[in-house]
Amino acid sequence: MKTKDTLLEALGIEIISASEQRVEATMPVDERTRQPFGLLHGGASVALAETVASLGAIKSVDLEKEICVGLEINANHIKGKKDGIVTAIGVPLHKGKKTAVWEVKIQDEEENLICISRCTLAILPKAKHKNA
Secondary structure (H helix, E strand, C coil), X not given: CCCCCCHHHHHCCEEEEECCCCEEEEEEECCCCECCCCCECHHHHHHHHHHHHHHHHHCCCCCCCEEEEEEEEEEEXXXXXXXXXXXXXXXXXXXXXXXXXXXXXXXXXXXCEEEEEXXXXXXXXXXXXXXX
């Protein structure tokens, strides 16, 4: 998976493991991912969650013929975080022919829940998206 010159590189997101049943990734809480009040930015958490869900979804499709793109995402920000590392763990809730739904839990180093997200992805024919 390409990470150079992407949002993953900009936010410091690292993929720990990825399969069609579970994806784990980490992201630092630092100057790249904090909001002005010094806490982990909710948008950074959402970017991490969608990254995990998207990576999991592409593990279930034929990338020669299909791509996966975010269709909808929601997130509940449960607890603030000022520094350190957060870990996102995603698991599929639904794997269909045209959509996939993933649940992603973002936790701190002590496994406290920081954010919970659900991401719906569209599975599209690659021919319609030649730049993908």
